[in-house]
Amino acid sequence: MNGPMRINQTGAGVDDYIVYLADDSWVDATTMIYIDQPVGTGFSYGEPLLTNMQDASNEFITFLVNLFTMYPSFVGKDLYFTGESYGGKYLPAYSYAMLMYN
Numbered sequence: 134m135n136g137p138m139r140i141n142q143t144g145a146g147v148d149d150y151i152v153y154l155a156d157d158s159w160v161d162a163t164t165m166i167y168i169d170q171p172v173g174t175g176f177s178y179g180e181p182l183l184t185n186m187q188d189a190s191n192e193f194i195t196f197l198v199n200l201f202t203m204y205p206s207f208v209g210k211d212l213y214f215t216g217e218s219y220g221g222k223y224l225p226a227y228s229y230a231m232l233m234y235n
Contacts, residue, residue: 135158135159135160135165136155136158136159136160136165137154137155137158137160137161138152138153138154138155139152139153139154139155140152140153141153164207166200168193168196170189170192170193170196170223170227171183171188171189171192172192186222186223186226187226189223189226189227190223190226190227190229190230191230193227193230193231194227194230194231194234197231214227214228
């Protein structure tokens with residue numbers, strides 16, 4: 134499981150749920166960052182709404198530069214990209230953009 138929290142249904146009602154800390158998750162082993170990319174997907178909001186992969190890749194590079202500037206302790210650590218759905222399209226584009234930036 135990815136996140137540190139779990140939810141279980143305890144009965145048939147809409148309020149019959151408990152939320153609790155997971156015994157074991159990826160966040161126990163590493164730092165995980167979830168990104169709704171590009172702006173306007175998932176729960177993300179803002180401007181501009183991008184319409185092509187190149188602009189989305191450039192925006193992602195800006196995110197990474199800002200991340201490593203704000204958190205220099207991440208510099209030099211292993212970095213893994215994963216995705217779902219359209220991830221088979223954007224992850225290669227973002228990875229290529231990152232290689233070209235460096």
